[in-house]
Amino acid sequence: MLNMKVLDYRIISDANQVTVNKVRRNDQESILMVTDKDGTQRESQGLVGHYSNLMKALVAIQRDYVLAEGTDIQTVKEYKKSLETITSTLENKLELGEKF
Structure with missing residues (x-):
């Protein structure tokens, strides 16, 4: 069973799936x-979603990180930098131990 925290993302699993949730924050950026x-x-x-394996869940986290509300990416360079940030x-x- 997975039970991981990465930034605001919570990754859990059962025998059938990997689930990704994202914590909600208030205006002061405190977790609600x-x-x-x-x-x-x-x-x-x-x-965020339910996935068949961890690798698909990690890709979903990358996607959510760059496309989520509150993200303001205006250039391809900024998009690339955001993807590199969440990936690292x-x-x-x-x-x-390796890139995914």
């Missing part, structure tokens, strides 16, 4: 918290 009906506090998250962050945080 919600209270379950049993009183437990947890991060407020939005679904994923490689470092997940200790991927």
